[in-house]
Amino acid sequence: MIKHYYHPMSRAVTTDWMLKELGAEHEQIEIDYMSGENAQPAYRAVNPMGKIPALVDGDVVVTEAAAICAYLADRFPEKQMAPPADSVERGRYYRYLFFPGTTLEPMFSLQNVDLGELTPQSAGWGDLERCLATVEDMTPERDWAMGDQFTAADVVFGGTLDFAVQFGWLPDASAKVTAYVKRIKARPAYRSSHDESWHQIPGG
Numbered sequence: 001m002i003k004h005y006y007h008p009m010s011r012a013v014t015t016d017w018m019l020k021e022l023g024a025e026h027e028q029i030e031i032d033y034m035s036g037e038n039a040q041p042a043y044r045a046v047n048p049m050g051k052i053p054a055l056v057d058g059d060v061v062v063t064e065a066a067a068i069c070a071y072l073a074d075r076f077p078e079k080q081m082a083p084p085a086d087s088v089e090r091g092r093y094y095r096y097l098f099f100p101g102t103t104l105e106p107m108f109s110l111q112n113v114d115l116g117e118l119t120p121q122s123a124g125w126g127d128l129e130r131c132l133a134t135v136e137d138m139t140p141e142r143d144w145a146m147g148d149q150f151t152a153a154d155v156v157f158g159g160t161l162d163f164a165v166q167f168g169w170l171p172d173a174s175a176k177v178t179a180y181v182k183r184i185k186a187r188p189a190y191r192s193s194h195d196e197s198w199h200q201i202p203g204g
Helices: 012-022 065-075 090-112 128-138 152-166 175-186 188-193
Strands: 002-006 026-030 054-057 060-063
Touching (some): 012 065, 054 065, 060 065, 065 090, 152 175, 175 188
Parallel strands (some): 002 026
Antiparallel strands (some): 002 054, 054 060
């Protein structure tokens, strides 16, 4: 059965709504972040960021509200909560899914909250320590993010790590991260799409 890690005063309200729209049978597991339950090892094993929501569907673990909604829409195609994968509407659909979290919400946070009061919890992004722990957890030991096959996940995730290393945001990148970025840089398409100055950092 699907497990939904939830708190009513969190972004899990969105994924709870999605589950109810689908009528999807699931187990609702409330995580009391007010008492720090989300920082405990049991929950960090589900989501190293300690953020809520998270969804576990058998061996599948999905975090981030938009990603959970996208997963669930594809998990229950008969509910028609997403355009077909080969539909011309798919691109516009993805824009609606990811624009709010990547662009709109950060803008609202910075616009409307005193920066001195802005916290990782209220803004939706994690502190440096949790982000770096999650990067380490997500970075593959070998090959690519999804296994043997290079995918768009490597273009986005690997490309972000490459950018972070290039601009000194990850000055102490681990050997695992450095090796992954080096594999990214070795790809012919990377080398043809990036200026020569990108090729050499790190070890490219």
